[in-house]
Amino acid sequence: MFKKILFFILILSLSLISFLPLLSMLISTFSDGNLIDIFDSTSLLKSFQKSLFFSLFVASLTTVTGVALGLVLAKTKLPYSKLFATLLTIPLLIPPYIVALGWFELVGRSELLFGFFGTFLVHFCIYLPIPLLLTILFLKQIDPKYENAARVMSSWSRVLREITLPLIYPSIILSFLFVFILSFGEYSVANFFRYKLFSLESFVEFSAFYDFKSATALSLPLVIAAVVLLLSQQYFLEKNRFKFDSTYEIEYIDLGVYKKYLLLFLILFTTFILSPILTLFIKALDADTFLTALKSSYEPLFRSLSYSFLGATFLTVFGFLSAYMIEQNIFKIGYIFESSLIALFALPSTIIGISLILFFNTPYTNFIYTTPLIIIFGYICKYLALSTKIAQIKLAHIPNSMSEAATILGASWWHSFRYITFGLSKKTLVTVWLIAFIFTLRENTITMLVYPAGLDTLPIYIVTQMANGKSETIAALSVIMIVASLMPLAFLTKGKS
Amino acid sequence: MKVLASFLIVLTLLSCSKKDENIVTVYVSEDQVFSEPLLRDFEKETGIVVKAIYDSEESKGTGVMNRLIAEKKNPQADVYWANEPIRAEVLKSKDILEPYTSKNAKDIPSVFKEKNNYWTGFSARVRVFVADSNLKQKPSSILDYTNPIYRGKATIANPLFGTTTVHIAALFTLWGDEKAKEFMQKLKENHVTISSSNGESADFVASKNSEFALVDSDDAMSRLKNKKDITIIYPDQKDDEIGAFVVPNTLMLIKGAKHAKNGKILIDYLLSRESEKKLAFADCAQIPLHDGVKLPKGLKKISDIKVMLVDYEKVAKKLLEIEPFLKEW
Numbered sequence: 090m091f092k093k094i095l096f097f098i099l100i101l102s103l104s105l106i107s108f109l110p111l112l113s114m115l116i117s118t119f120s121d122g123n124l125i126d127i128f129d130s131t132s133l134l135k136s137f138q139k140s141l142f143f144s145l146f147v148a149s150l151t152t153v154t155g156v157a158l159g160l161v162l163a164k165t166k167l168p169y170s171k172l173f174a175t176l177l178t179i180p181l182l183i184p185p186y187i188v189a190l191g192w193f194e195l196v197g198r199s200e201l202l203f204g205f206f207g208t209f210l211v212h213f214c215i216y217l218p219i220p221l222l223l224t225i226l227f228l229k230q231i232d233p234k235y236e237n238a239a240r241v242m243s244s245w246s247r248v249l250r251e252i253t254l255p256l257i258y259p260s261i262i263l264s265f266l267f268v269f270i271l272s273f274g275e276y277s278v279a280n281f282f283r284y285k286l287f288s289l290e291s292f293v294e295f296s297a298f299y300d301f302k303s304a305t306a307l308s309l310p311l312v313i314a315a316v317v318l319l320l321s322q323q324y325f326l327e328k329n330r331f332k333f334d335s336t337y338e339i340e341y342i343d344l345g346v347y348k349k350y351l352l353l354f355l356i357l358f359t360t361f362i363l364s365p366i367l368t369l370f371i372k373a374l375d376a377d378t379f380l381t382a383l384k385s386s387y388e389p390l391f392r393s394l395s396y397s398f399l400g401a402t403f404l405t406v407f408g409f410l411s412a413y414m415i416e417q418n419i420f421k422i423g424y425i426f427e428s429s430l431i432a433l434f435a436l437p438s439t440i441i442g443i444s445l446i447l448f449f450n451t452p453y454t455n456f457i458y459t460t461p462l463i464i465i466f467g468y469i470c471k472y473l474a475l476s477t478k479i480a481q482i483k484l485a486h487i488p489n490s491m492s493e494a495a496t497i498l499g500a501s502w503w504h505s506f507r508y509i510t511f512g513l514s515k516k517t518l519v520t521v522w523l524i525a526f527i528f529t530l531r532e533n534t535i536t537m538l539v540y541p542a543g544l545d546t547l548p549i550y551i552v553t554q555m556a557n558g559k560s561e562t563i564a565a566l567s568v569i570m571i572v573a574s575l576m577p578l579a580f581l582t583k584g585k586s
Numbered sequence: 587m588k589v590l591a592s593f594l595i596v597l598t599l600l601s602c603s604k605k606d607e608n609i610v611t612v613y614v615s616e617d618q619v620f621s622e623p624l625l626r627d628f629e630k631e632t633g634i635v636v637k638a639i640y641d642s643e644e645s646k647g648t649g650v651m652n653r654l655i656a657e658k659k660n661p662q663a664d665v666y667w668a669n670e671p672i673r674a675e676v677l678k679s680k681d682i683l684e685p686y687t688s689k690n691a692k693d694i695p696s697v698f699k700e701k702n703n704y705w706t707g708f709s710a711r712v713r714v715f716v717a718d719s720n721l722k723q724k725p726s727s728i729l730d731y732t733n734p735i736y737r738g739k740a741t742i743a744n745p746l747f748g749t750t751t752v753h754i755a756a757l758f759t760l761w762g763d764e765k766a767k768e769f770m771q772k773l774k775e776n777h778v779t780i781s782s783s784n785g786e787s788a789d790f791v792a793s794k795n796s797e798f799a800l801v802d803s804d805d806a807m808s809r810l811k812n813k814k815d816i817t818i819i820y821p822d823q824k825d826d827e828i829g830a831f832v833v834p835n836t837l838m839l840i841k842g843a844k845h846a847k848n849g850k851i852l853i854d855y856l857l858s859r860e861s862e863k864k865l866a867f868a869d870c871a872q873i874p875l876h877d878g879v880k881l882p883k884g885l886k887k888i889s890d891i892k893v894m895l896v897d898y899e900k901v902a903k904k905l906l907e908i909e910p911f912l913k914e915w
Contacts, residue, residue, distance in 0.1 A: 197793070283744075283782060446656040459662065537649055542611045542637035542662065552642040556617040557785060557808060557870070 092502045096419050099410050100426075107433055107470040110448035114440070117447075118306055137310055140273060140287035143205075147212045148269040154213075155220025156261055160249065163225045164342050167352060174225065176359050179366060181218040182574030184531045184548050187567045188215055189281040191365025194372060194560070207282040212272050214362050219271075220264035226520075227260035228253070230486065233340040245342050263478060270435045273314060277534075288437060312432045366571060372564035382565035389550040390573060393530055396461055396546060400468035401526035405518055407469060408476025408525070413510065415477070416484045427477075434474035441470045442538030459541050467535035472528050476521050483517035484510070523577045530574055547573065609635040610848035613650040613663045616835055620804075620870040621667060627864070628855050634848050639663075651676070654840070658682055661842045664849035667835065667856065671698075672752045674705035674836040675902030686839040686850055690857035694875045695888075697895070698834045707834030708857050709865040709872035712891060713753050714830065715819040716791045716806045717798035725798050727822050728757070732772035741779040741787045741799035745770075745912050749784065749802050753831050754912065755905035756896045760828055763908075770915055792816055802833065807871035810884065820891055829894040834875060835865075 158177070162170040180188050189211045196202050202210075231253065239248045254261075276288040287310065344351060360367075373379055411430065415423045433441070445467055449458045457463055487510060495505040511518075533548035540549060551566045614621045618640040625636045641649050651673050654666060658680065668674050677683050678700065685703040698707030717724050723735065731740055743750040758766040779796060781787045787799035788806060792814035806818045822828045837853045839846065855861060862874035866881050873888050874881070881887065 281782065283780070443652065443656055446653065450657050450660045450662070452660060455660075458660075537642060538653060540639070542613075542639045545639075549642075553618040553640040556619070556642065557804070558617075558619050 092419070092506075096410070096414050099407070099414065100420070100422075103407065103411070103469075103473070106466045107473070108429060110444040111433065111436070111441070111470070113448060114444035136285060137287045139285070141314065143209070143286060144269050144273040147209060147216065147272040148265050151213055151216045151268050152220045152261060152265045155217050155264060156224045156254075156257075158217075159221045159224025159228065160253070161351065161355070162221070163228045164253075164340070165344050165348075165351070166341050167344070167348065167355070173355050173359055174221065177221060177362060178218040179571065179575065180214040180362060181216070182527050182531060183215070183366070183567070183571055184277075184533055184551070185211060185215050185275060186277040186281055187369070187551070187570065188365055189278045190555075190563070190567070191369045193281070194564070195365050195368040203282050204284050208279050208284040208286070211278045211282075212275065214365075216268045216271060217362070219267050220261070223260040223264050224257060227257040231256050236340045259482065263482070267475070267478075269314075270431070274435055274437055276437070312435045314435070316428050316432055316435070369564040369567045369571075372561055373568045375561060375565075378559075378561045379565045379568070382562050383569060386547060386550055386566055386569055389545050389547040390569060392461075392544060393546040393548070394573065396464050396468075397526050397529040399461075400465050400472075400529040401522045403465060403469055404472055404476040404525040404529070405480075405522045407473055408521055409480045409511075409514065409518060411473065411477040412480035412484050413506075416481060430474040430477055433470050434472070438467075438471060438532075438534035439538065441467060442535045445470070445535070445539050458539075461541070461544060463539045463541070464536055464544075464546075467539055468525075468529045468532065471532065471535060472525060475528060476525050479521050479524065480514065480517065483514050487513050526577045527574060530577075531570075607845070608633065608848070609637055610664050610845050610852050611637045611639075611662060611843075612665045612667055612849075612852060613639045613654060614667045615641045615650055615673065616667055616669045617804075617870065620865065620868050620872075623868070624856065624861060624864055628852060632851060632855070634851065636852070654682055655680060661840045661844070663840045664843035664845045665852050666838050666840060668705075668838070669711075669835055670749055670752050670833045671700075671705060671707060671836045671898040672755070672902045672905055674700070674838050675899055676906075677838065678704045679902070682841055684839045684841040684843070684846070686853060688837075688850070688854050688857050690854050690859075693877065694857070697893075698832075698875050700899075705836040705838040706853070706857060707836050708875055709862050710832050710834040710875055710888065711749070711802040711804050711870075711872055712820065712830050712832050712886075713749065713800055714803050714806050715798050715821055716788050716801050716809065716816045717819055718791060718794060718796075719815050719817040721797055724817070724819055725821070726819065726824075727827060728800065729769070730798075730821075731778055731800075732769060732776050734776065736776065736797060738777040738779075739797040740776070741781050741790045741796040742773070743781050743784045743787050743799075743801070745780075745915070747783075749833050750800070751905060751912065752833065752901065753800070755901045755908060756831050756894060758904045758908055759896055759900050760894070766908075767911065770911075774915070788816075804870040804872060807884070808869050811869060811871075820886070822894070823892045827892070829892040831894045831896070832873075832888070832891075835872070 161167065162174050167173075189207070192202060192207060192211060201207070235252055235256070236248050239252045243251075274288050276286065279286040279288065373382070411426070414420070415427050417423075445463060446458075449463060449466070451458075457466070491509050491513075492505045495509055496502075500508075531548060533546070533552055536546055537549055537552070540546065545553070547566075547570055551563065551570060554566060555563055612625065614625075621640070622638070625638055628634070629636050639650055639653070650666070651668075654661075654663060654677060657663070661682070666674075666677065674683070683704045687703045688706060691699060691703075691706045694706060694708065698710070700706070715725050725731075725733075725736065725740075730736060731742065745751055745754050754766070754770070757769065761769070779790070781790060781799070784799075784801040784805045787796070788801045788809045790796040791799050792809050794815075798819075800821075803818070806816070809816055810818065820830045822830060837856055839849050839853065843849050859874070859876045859879050862872075862876055863879050865872040866874055866879065866885060871882065871885050873885060873891075875888055877889070
């Protein structure tokens with residue numbers, strides 16, 4: 090009974106926070122039959138196809154590179170491998186437009202940068218850490234006895250191909266899915282480099298024409314594409330799910346003579362990925378400029394850290410409960426619930442922001458709308474899928490037999506949930522919290538639309554300063570943002586060691 | 587338990603909003619670097635706390651607009667400070683504004699005020715050319731965008747956003763649809779580069795990547811102050827030419843504002859000669875619409891500029907009409 094009440098409250102809370110605002114926006118959008126005409130456009134169809142191929146290309150190349158790097162950094166005794174992993178994660182922590190700005194400061198106005206290549210380059214840099222980190226995480230789940238047994242008969246290349254990679258398929262598929270969705274919905278970089286993508290069409294409808302309904306309608310193909318991918322992932326993973334008991338010591342590969350070449354490659358590659366950020370650091374080197382920037386931004390910085398702390402906590406709690414509900418198929422709505430979360434994740438942030446305004450901006454809900462709670466609600470709408478999926482991966486590895494044994498011995502559901510399910514998931518939940526913190530810290534689109542007057546966050550402050558602010562000041566503010574984002578990363582890597 | 591306690595403390599701190607009735611909430615589309623100092627001065631001088639929401643370069647002045655439209659049924663803003671009058675007209679058409687006649691508006695020329703006082707203009711920018719100072723033949727008219735001698739050498743900001751959209755709409759009202767569309771088509775044929783913003787256009791010219799660009803006067807003045815090698819040209823100043831397009835900042839009171847009294851005090855303050863002087867001497871170098879306001883060197887008086895005579899209400903209506911065309915273009 091308690092179990093059902095708890096999850097009923099969860100569904101009710103999430104419905105009020107995220108599903109109902111979006112649903113009411115969708116109903117309002119499609120009650121206008123003329124919206125079908127929006128899609129009757131050749132240029133729109135071409136833009137959609139272009140975006141689809143672009144994001145598939147980004148997701149493919151990023152996943153292949155990320156998995157390869159993950160294998161190199163986790164399965165070899167390369168010196169400074171943790172440092173490389175940490176450094177390569179930095180672009181993920183920063184709002185994408187800052188990375189784009191960094192490339193622009195480094196390269197200048199170049200035909201190469203403005204268009205496909207610049208947009209792809211930024212997407213590649215910022216999303217590479219996703220497959221990299223997920224690969225490292227999943228490699229720790231592999232019992233070395235499988236690889237050791239195979240090594241008796243085969244070389245490492247065959248073992249990697251036929252044992253290791255198949256065992257980490259969930260991470261590869263999940264990486265691909267996340268990168269695709271994030272890349273497909275991202276418009277700020279395409280806007281910066283003037284590369285016309287479908288996500289930009291939705292933004293233009295919203296920004297230039299104040300047409301919420303058309304913007305919502307245009308965002309639906311994004312959602313449909315994401316949900317189709319999710320269903321494909323579900324189908325694929327159902328056939329290939331492996332369960333393990335706990336983390337293991339990784340079996341290392343001896344690199345032999347290739348060690349120094351690989352090290353050199355990693356140094357050059359990491360320098361390349363971080364070069365735009367280094368450019369911003371160099372620009373911000375003046376102490377006066379930096380101190381002035383810090384003085385003007387300490388309040389938005391404090392607010393950012395506070396809101397992200399709160400948001401990450403909510404996301405971890407809701408994410409864990411949601412993951413449990415999906416895995417156990419409570420109320421038999423696992424698939425629908427999961428698809429809804431992915432749909433929310435795929436929706437452009439502008440649509441989420443406006444739906445929250447339309448739903449919560451009433452005299453009766455001022456206690457939400459005029460306080461930072463509305464920003465937290467925005468975080469939950471956008472990132473709950475992320476925290477849920479990561480928690481789900483862990484929950485899938487906890488055998489049901491443990492809870493069943495506890496039940497047979499007389500433990501209540503709550504005791505079993507608290508001491509077994511939650512107990513075994515603690516480390517993963519810390520990771521979930523840190524990842525949620527990173528993503529909420531860099532969030533700016535929803536926040537820009539809903540933040541109460543006078544309560545801006547650091548990413549918002551940087552963006553508003555970019556309009557005619559001095560480039561050295563923008564660089565200094567970007568550096569402050571980067572340093573603030575590195576704090577949870579330090580915990581994350583310390584936890585891994 | 588410690589984590590839960592910390593979480594609850596943070597939640598409480600964040601959820602509590604200080605009840606302070608002596609506030610005014612203003613949404614601002616003018617760049618924060620220019621508007622914020624003025625709002626801070628207002629706070630110091632009046633003791634009224636200003637809660638502001640600023641727009642971003644990314645949303646091109648439309649982020650707070652969309653917020654105002656979405657919040658119509660329960661407005662949070664008291665005042666909107668727009669950086670041009672067309673957004674004001676759009677809000678007026680959506681019944682989001684309350685008319686207010688400020689005592690400081692009486693000396694502002696009527697062309698820069700809405701006839702029923704729904705909005706009032708102040709501290710204007712002028713659409714000017716920034717050009718490479720070494721250019722032998724400098725542009726003098728907007729029609730020079732279609733001059734073959736400048737093929738592939740000129741830049742204009744994305745006409746879907748900001749003051750460029752407004753300028754294009756103004757041309758449509760002056761020239762008529764046919765001539766204006768022909769002009770836009772010739773822009774494309776003459777390989778004019780499209781930048782993402784006026785600021786970027788000015789930077790292209792400053793970095794010699796373009797020979798000239800149409801920008802706002804504040805973008806031009808800020809590059810000049812940063813000692814960039816550019817020159818400013820006021821286009822179409824001859825007797826038989828259309829004049830330069832003027833874009834005033836505008837102030838308006840929001841209908842149903844929770845702090846309407848403080849909103850009016852803020853509007854009066856911003857419309858004063860002193861405020862216009864501050865904006866003239868700031869990096870944005872905006873031109874006062876009041877007579878007799880002291881100006882920095884290099885800034886022209888509004889009375890010394892041949893101004894494009896347009897009805898901003900008609901420009902706003904035309905802008906909505908030409909949206910699909912601009913999007914396709």
